Amino acid sequence: MEEGMLTTAEVDMARALSVADEVSSSRAELKMAxxxxxxxxxxxxxxxxxxxxxxxxxxxxxxxxxxxxxxxTR
Known part of the structure; x- marks a missing residue:
């Protein structure tokens, strides 16, 4: 279970970094990141x-x- 949680966290982190690195990311996309x-x-x-x-x-x-x-979690 923990391994799955950490894998999901790594995927979420990679997604967020990808959006943050994209110059054309919109405000909504950054909020999602x-x-x-x-x-x-x-x-x-x-x-x-x-x-x-x-x-x-x-x-x-x-x-x-x-x-x-x-x-x-708020």
């Missing part, structure tokens, strides 16, 4: 959270991860 990046970050944070649960991460780190997740 930001959404792709946000989705990639959400997936990466979720993988980190899942791994942290298995490794026994400090409560402060869990709070930070939860804060980031809430901010990025």
């Amino acid at each position: 930001v959404r792709f990046l946000a989705h990639a970050v959400v997936d990466a944070v979720e993988v980190a959270r899942l791994r942290g649960e298995r490794l026994g991460v400090a409560p402060e780190a869990k709070e930070t991860a939860e804060f980031l997740r809430r901010c990025l």
Whole structure:
């Protein structure tokens, strides 16, 4: 499951970078690129959270991860 999430995050990141590199990208396309990046970050944070649960991460780190997740999924 984690591998799939990271693969999806890499695809979303590549899409966003491609749009950002295109000089003729419209505002709407750039906004979509930001959404792709946000989705990639959400997936990466979720993988980190899942791994942290298995490794026994400090409560402060869990709070930070939860804060980031809430901010990025609004």
